[in-house]
Amino acid sequence: MTGPFSCGPEDRAIPRNYIYTCLNDALTASGLTGPANEELRYRPHDFRRIFVTDALRSGLPPHIAARICGHRTVDTTLGYAAIYPEDVINHHRSFIARRRALRPGEEYREPTAQEWQDFLAHFELRKVALGVCARDFGNPLRP
Template identity: 85%
Template sequence: MLQVAPLDQERLLLVSPELGEVLTAIIQRVRRGQPAMPTVSAYDTLERLWSAPMPFLFQRPVGPEDRAIPRNYIYTCLDNALAASGLTAPGDEPLHYTPHDFRRIFVSDALRSGLPPHIAARICGHQTVDTTLGYAAIYPEDVITHHRVFIARRRSLRPSEEYREPTAQEWRDFLDHFELRKVALGVCARDFGTPCVHEHACIRCPVLRPDPAQMPRLEEIHANLLDRLREAKEQGWLGEVTAIEASLAAAEHKLAAMRDLAPRHTTVHLGMPDFRTTAGRLTPVRKE
């Protein structure tokens, strides 16, 4: 069944057997024994135009003629049905539904039931799948469930050896790796099981995470580099000058990183509260 849409894009309506019985009952009521449904004009409140006579499904007799059911009347029927149901919002406020809300409910239920988004977009007449996904109400439970299903499916496709319990030696090697990451100026962030590719030149290593508590040590190294640079320039050791300048630039970069991290690692001493200046009094309890 085709739906009336404001654009030329077609909208399909999937009719289940139960919905087919309801639509058949509506059509029989509107036809009132006639061979065809009466054609009526409907007023579009948004476009402010009267449509051409068409066999609208939702129409009713008003006086001597048939008229299409207006939009506001449907809103009123929905409000009356919600009020009769006794359902309220979380703040005990009355619920207000629009016909478009049921369209969103349909899309959300269809996607949660496994309908591909591009098929739902075709049914709704959307030009892009993003519009359809914006209609759907995706909850965290759905994300978690789909992620667990994906992990289970992925594990079933991978070799079982990848998910076995680690041996005692493998677990010991794993813990030793983190012990070896602790260096004088901070923590080495190299990958597990990989050797140091910079031959333990931590000053110039980009994966060193400096520790603000080791700032005095790095400042001492920085001062030593300045002395070595001065000596190399005096002796004319140009190759040594280039190497020391590279180490000096890396040390200055690490010092700047330590200064940025230092305020985040400081502890603010609030002191002990002093009650000597606090005045208090006792109020006797009156007995009735």
């Protein structure tokens, strides 16, 4: 089930097969066909793959895409992407280069010993405050 929609006076979850039906009805109405002139069919999950591919090609770091998708490993996310790993690396590098071009150069200097110790101390306090669990904060535990 997905988000709520109105059904008379009630708000209900949208059934997955309703989304599937709407998607494929729209696709049939478009008249688009596959390479062998076959009827195209989509599932809602196909859009996760499209999102991941587009996000990685746009420079989103793979580990962030993995977090967004709820994947436990980056390898799962990269399996979704319809691009080669070299493309992922090149797009990530260009993303970093664009980001660095927009930021002041002094942000990329080596930290002093004291700044590094302050960071490590802060990080340890965060781990104590949030716990050391690998799951996203606020997400329920999965069996």
